Amino acid sequence: MSADGRETVLRVDHINLSFGGLNALVDVSFDVYKSEILAIIGPNGAGKSSMLNVINGFYHPQQGAITYKGVTRHRMRPHVAASQGIARTFQNIALFKGMSTLDNIMTGRNLKMKRNFLLQALHWGPALREEIEHRKFVEQIIDFMEIEAIRKTPVGQLPYGLQKRVELCRALATEPELLLLDEPMAGMNVEEKEDMCRFILDVNDEFGTTMVLIEHDMGVVMDISQRVIVLDYGRKIAEGSPDEVRSNQDVIDAYLGVSHG
Amino acid sequence: METVGANGEGCTFPALFLENSERFGTRRVSIREKDYGIWQSYTWQEAREQMRDFALGLAAVGFKRGDRLCVVGDNRPQLYWGMMAAQCLGGVPVPLYQDSIEREMQYIVEHAEARFALVEDQEQVDKFLGIKPQCPKLECVIYKDPRGLRNYNEDFLLSFESVQQRGRAFGAEHPGFLEEEIGKIDPDDLAVICYTSGTTGKPKGVMLSHRNFIETTRTFLEYEGLNQEDTFLAYLPMGWIGDFFFSFGMAIVGGMTVSCPESTETVRHDLWEIGPTFFFAPPPIWQSLLTTVMIRMEDAAWIKRKLFHYFIDLATGQQKKRSRGERVGLLERLLYQIGNLLVYAPLKDNLGLSRIRIAYTAGEAIGPEMFDFFRALGINLKQLYAMTEAGIFISLQKSGEIKSDSSGPPVPWVDVKISGDGEVLIKGPGLFKGYLKNPEATREAFEDGYFKTGDAGFIDHDGHLKIVDRAKDVGKLQDGTIFAPKFVENKLKFSPYIKEAVAIGQGRSHVAAMINIDAQSVGNWAERRHLAYGSYTDLAQKPEVLELIEQEVRRVNQSLAEEDQLKGAQIRKYLILHKELDPDDEEITRTRKVRRGFVAEKYKDLIAALYTDADHVQTEAKVTFEDGREATIKADLAIRAVDANA
Structure with missing residues (x-):
């Protein structure tokens, strides 16, 4: 349960994922609440897709656990995830x-x-x-x-x-009970994006589907998601409402770069 | 065919609807809709029950005699039942265009003083939520499709089913209520109020009675030999009188089956599945059918392409011969049959037009090539001239007496005469009962009991009505020759190379034209001739392109010379514009009608040059990009003179 009494569907607990020497995810934790739309944003290579792949069991993290609908698991395989109600779409x-x-x-x-x-x-x-x-x-x-x-x-x-x-x-x-969308608007024109936004909101409205989406278009993220998580170099650097995240200095630095001088 | 009883029996739509449901019961289908990928049919019996429950429900939520029900959405059985339900209770349906923006809807809802609205889906509900505060009379909005409306808690929003539920309860408490209400309807009560689109000023509500419609519809069905075996695809916008006539009026009077497409994007496919026996489409739709065929043929294997072109040329050649009244030889007719087997029949089948007995087009002029193409395929395509206020038809081409540039002889039940100024005046049983809440406009619209159509036209030597332009746009040259700009422009636009044209001549010594080339087709033409060009402006001023357009202008002059009334108004000078007329620059409307006043002002330097001896003119024009930025184009335009035909 979250602070405001909402049911937690998915808990991501101190996940570490590395490929050889490359740390894709470092100690990432967050909760996904029932029927919410949660956006994961971050610069290229921040580990966003890896995060989704961990959730639906495609990648196996070296450390940490995923708790889905109250059941904690350390290893998960995609088809099992699917049969438990986790569906996803792909970037390409x-x-x-x-x-x-x-x-x-x-x-x-x-x-x-x-x-x-x-x-x-x-x-x-x-x-x-x-x-x-x-x-x-x-x-x-x-x-x-x-x-x-x-x-x-x-x-x-x-x-x-x-x-x-x-x-x-x-x-x-x-x-699905949990829908993972990997860049649903990538490569779309403005009209297609607007359509897609409407469909995502409608699905959420009509079926109460919980959604985790990765998106680059900040306008879209701010419009449709209730909460935002920001990853940078595999670490979670911010979490909160779209407005909170937008004004967060770490996020601004991550996106615009910061002068080292 | 029954005649209209003196006591009004069989003379109101609800009464006819009940008659049909008694007569056809569960044996025939009244209306069908493609939903979830399947054609869902409602027999006359089922349609009656659906309609009855909704009508009783309307009564239960307070719909009274004389109330108006706004109906907005794509063609759906529920919306047609809603219109009928309003009529049953002595109310009047007011269909609106589903793509109207809030401001337009607000005007009509307010003007019609509608207390009730029946809308299709969330999109329309949102518009009504937006206008509700400005329309204090609006009490209740009923929606057909609950998708996306889960979290709408406004208590004036009701679903179609919930109204039907109330109707069933209301019906149980008030047996015989509906039959009694239907009995009270007078044939002279209003059957519908259709708002005219209003190219000038605010839209006007045209009031038409049951009698208006039913009488003309009966005569029309007899005239055209249509009956209950015929079927129609209801895809025209419901806000347009034509849809009310075909999908509602004619279906009920004739007892026909109407099919509603799954969505606007699936119309072509649904057309193919249904294979209607008669079909109405305005010229742009015929144009798009033709274009798809041509494009697909270009991609076909060469043998198919050769076959196609050979047989299409053969058929259009025969078509032209026939329309000139010449005989077609035996061998040619034999070849046509072979063509039918190989090309025409498969093509018609592919377009979903293989069962068509009669097809119509109206609304604007149709290019003769396009018209001949469809007729050559063996589709009985006919032109008609109709108007909301006229209770629709004014003239109609008779099978066997087809000309590509007339709208046929006046229908027998309408009396047509031409006023001194060349305006078409009409009188007949279908004539409307006036504009809603606008007695002044109603008075102005009539002259000695004749309705002034506002269109200029003439009756040619075969007795066919030819419409040339809006009467107010028709002017005279300096020497008094009648000059109808749109008539000239349309003839120019029939050329595949000309996209837009503006004809000038009012009060001048001769007619001049400013022409927009069609960038795609002229570009293609240029490429095939290895003609290098940079921009649109560059292409437009190539001497070869000017020559190409000059041939088109000559062709237009030739056809103008064939009409005694118009031969004085041939084009003597023309130029090709350096930019396309664009709605973003306010030169044409979104529906692609030239805004004459604006264009005359904006291009006054060019127009002035057209009436001097200059052979070129320097100009610059401002263009607006889609994102609102503006830029200036400078150009040197050639002015060409053309000889007139005698």
Whole structure:
């Protein structure tokens, strides 16, 4: 529980991660509260993506622990994280380019499918009924994210901004409790960014999904996140509301550089 | 076909709707909407129940006779039911354009004194929340789609379902209430108030009665041979009278099935899935269909491209022959059939137009090439002339008597005459009942019982109505020749190389034109000729480009010479502008209409030069970039003279 009584979904406790001699994360600790949007910001190479990779079990920290929904773990594997309700999107879009938007989002339902492989391949009986159920769910996401027009389009043909949206849809298809977004607005134009902001807020509003996002665009961060954590050279240098962080001297130094003279 | 009963039976939309639901019950579909990727159908029976619950719910929340219900959103069954529900209770629906900004909505909501609004989604709810404080009469906003509205706690916001729920409770307490209310509607009560877009001044609320609509619709259906087997895609903006006519009025009078697309972006695909039998689209939509086809053909394999061009040329050639009244030989007709098998039919299928029996276009002039292209494919595309105040149609091309540059003979139920100044005057059963709360404008709009359309036109020797321009823009040259700037400009703009044009001539010795080239197509043309150019301004002043445009001007003059009334108004001088006319510079409106006054003032040095013997003129112009910065372009523009045809 946090000071104001909010439930903690995820606790990051004194995490240290290094690759050989390179310290990617140094003694990082923070809490993520239920249904909040938390932004992680920092200059290039500050360890932001590494942090997400630690949370969903892709990287294994040398020290420290992650407590998710009250269970502390030292080692975690991505597929286990996914089945526990942690979903993520990637900085450089990881969709199946040759598959349609619909099929890509359907893959997000894979973990929820109970029928065996053979029945699914035959597309018959209970497997068919199950697929229809999942398709219904996916259609609701398509409706929610307003991508009806590209349902059957191979994602490789879509503009970048839409691919990002499809990736978010696929993450939503897993019905996540914790959603990790790695630079959801990178490379977008202003309009696409505004759209994406609206969708992120809508998802948070409608489903109460807890979100941790990495973002470079300070305008976006200030607009949509309730709390901000700042990393620099693998260390947490600030934590607080967008306004607090904006006026923090360490943060200003980290971003603008400081004269050593 | 039933006639309108003296006691008003079958003469109001709710009464007709009930009749249809009795007649078709669960056997026929009234309306369908694509949702969650599937076409969800409502039979007449289901539509009636949905509508009834909502109407009773409206009554339960206090909707009274004479109240007005603003309706805003994309085409959705719920919004159409809402319009019908308002009518059932003796109220009037006021459909608005869904892309209107807050200020525009506020004006209409206030002016119509609407107490209730039915809107589609959060986007529209936000606008209504914004205008609510300025519209004290507005009491209740009902939304169809709850998405994103979870945390909206305003107590005047109700969901469509919750209103229906109240309706069911209200209906249980007041059996027979709705039938009684429907019985009270008089055929002369208002069926709808449509606000005209208002290119001049504030929008005006055009009041149309049930009788206006139902009578003209019945005659129209008979005239065009449309019936309950026909189907339509409801994709036009609901705020426009045309959508009310096609998707609401005609569907109910004719008992047709209407389909609502999934979203505005999916219209093309939904069109293909539904395959409607009649279709209406303004010229820009036909243009975009044509452009997509052409672009996709350019990317096709060479054999397909060859086949396509060969057969399209063949078909348009035959089309031109037919419209000139010449005979098409047996061999040619045989080739057409082969073309149909190989090209036309697959292409129409791809566009979703394979089942089309009748297609319409209206709103502005359509280029003859484009018109011929679609007709050549075997699509019965027809032009019509319509107006909100006229209860819609004024003239309509008859199948078999098609000309690319007329809007057909006046429809039999409308009496058309041309005033001394060349303005089109009309009279007929569909004529509106006046402008809402604006008796003065209503009075001004009429002359001896005829409605003044504000359009200038003439009836040609075949009895077809030709609209040339807005009456107030039509002027005269010094020698008294009638000069219709838009008519000339449209003819210029039919050229693929000309994007915009401004014709000048009011009170002058001759007509002159300032032309904007189409940077893309002229650029392409130049590249194919290995013509190097730097900027737009540079391209525009290349002698070769001037020559290219001169051919287009000559072509326009030739076609002007064919009309006795207009042959004096041929273009004698022209220049190509060094910058594109741009809404950011206020030279054209956002809907791409030239702002004549502004342009005349801004380019007065150029216009003056067009009426001297000079063969070039120095100028500079200010341009505004999208981020608000301004810059100046200096240029030396050539002025060319053209001979007129006799």
